Amino acid sequence: xxxxxxxxxxxxxxxxxxxxxxxxxGPDAMRISLIRKDLAQTITGPEGEAExxxxxxxxxxxxxxxxxxxxxxxxxGFFPGQRIVVIENxxxxxxxxxxxxxxxxxxxxxxxxxxxxxLTPRSPLxxxxxxxxxxxxxxxxxxxxxxxxxxxxxxxxxxxxxSPDAMRDLLALAQVIDPGDLRQxxxxxxxxxxGDPSPVTPDDVAAIAPAIxxxxxxxxxxxxxxxxxxxxxxxxxxLAGQGTQPTGVCIALNRYFRQLHAAAAHPQGPDQALARxxxxxxxxxxxxxxxxxxxxxxxxLESILGLIVDADLTLRSASxxxxxxxxxxxxxxxxxxRPR
Numbered sequence: 633x634x635x636x637x638x639x640x641x642x643x644x645x646x647x648x649x650x651x652x653x654x655x656x657x658g659p660d661a662m663r664i665s666l667i668r669k670d671l672a673q674t675i676t677g678p679e680g681e682a683e684x685x686x687x688x689x690x691x692x693x694x695x696x697x698x699x700x701x702x703x704x705x706x707x708x709g710f711f712p713g714q715r716i717v718v719i720e721n722x723x724x725x726x727x728x729x730x731x732x733x734x735x736x737x738x739x740x741x742x743x744x745x746x747x748x749x750x751l752t753p754r755s756p757l758x759x760x761x762x763x764x765x766x767x768x769x770x771x772x773x774x775x776x777x778x779x780x781x782x783x784x785x786x787x788x789x790x791x792x793x794x795s796p797d798a799m800r801d802l803l804a805l806a807q808v809i810d811p812g813d814l815r816q817x818x819x820x821x822x823x824x825x826x827g828d829p830s831p832v833t834p835d836d837v838a839a840i841a842p843a844i845x846x847x848x849x850x851x852x853x854x855x856x857x858x859x860x861x862x863x864x865x866x867x868x869x870x871l872a873g874q875g876t877q878p879t880g881v882c883i884a885l886n887r888y889f890r891q892l893h894a895a896a897a898h899p900q901g902p903d904q905a906l907a908r909x910x911x912x913x914x915x916x917x918x919x920x921x922x923x924x925x926x927x928x929x930x931x932x933l934e935s936i937l938g939l940i941v942d943a944d945l946t947l948r949s950a951s952x953x954x955x956x957x958x959x960x961x962x963x964x965x966x967x968x969x970r971p972r
Contacts, residue, residue, distance in 0.1 A: 653744030838915030859970030
């Protein structure tokens with residue numbers, strides 16, 4: 633039987649072990665690997681591997697000796713409890729031995745968990761698990777995790793209490809990092825909140841979220857938008873010492889002020905605009921950018937974008953003017969024109 637995404641989530645959380653096996657397939661190898669690991673542990677418990685109730689086979693070795701599938705499925709374990717046979721990187725060449733194993737499967741045999749890459753609708757392996765009365769198939773798409781995925785990941789990390797604003801930020805973060813990084817981030821969040829019964833807040837998310845931009849450069853540009861000329865006097869030599877290229881600074885300036893302009897011009901206000909921004913803007917940084925957008929206003933920000941574009945064209949031209957000086961003067965000029 634073919635599982636719809638919602639049914640697949642329900643099965644992963646509470647597997648139906650009256651079925652003989654499950655095929656999970658799709659282009660996202662990382663996500664499939666995480667699901668395989670979690671599902672195997674859910675079925676066997678945390679000691680399943682230590683108690684030798686988990687057997688791993690690769691598609692390549694099974695192709696050489698197809699009888700391994702049936703042997704592993706029917707083998708008796710030394711310890712009581714559910715057994716599972718995991719076959720990784722399976723292909724259509726395994727459809728025949730898997731057909732024989734599924735047809736001969738009896739209650740008490742090991743559960744078969746088969747993983748594969750992208751399979752077409754005509755794939756014999758996919759057709760087998762979709763049509764067999766005692767088997768299931770679930771497609772794992774490369775779409776960003778949805779709310780159900782994030783909530784399940786939070787539960788696995790032991791995080792029970794999340795504020796609506798923090799959940800919004802976590803959903804935004806899930807759109808721009810891969811599932812493995814998201815899991816590590818939530819594990820870090822769990823440690824960060826250890827012993828703290830209060831709900832997770834946007835500030836907590838901001839504290840543990842992986843850096844998506846160059847944090848040092850981004851802070852300098854935020855100082856420009858704040859009009860902090862004195863801070864720039866200290867920061868600009870530091871940027872130069874780090875080897876930050878003038879063209880890169882100009883690109884970052886353009887990106888930051890475009891985001892401010894979009895926030896200032898948004899019909900629902902800067903807060904709503906930044907809440908939907910990609911990449912996501914978290915906690916205090918979002919509050920800071922919303923304030924900057926309101927203070928500057930869309931008309932002034934449009935003028936600033938014109939200055940940045942002019943500077944960028946000069947940097948890319950054959951001009952003999954020193955590039956670092958062009959960018960540093962631009963940043964100081966913007967900071968000094970900020971509305972007071």
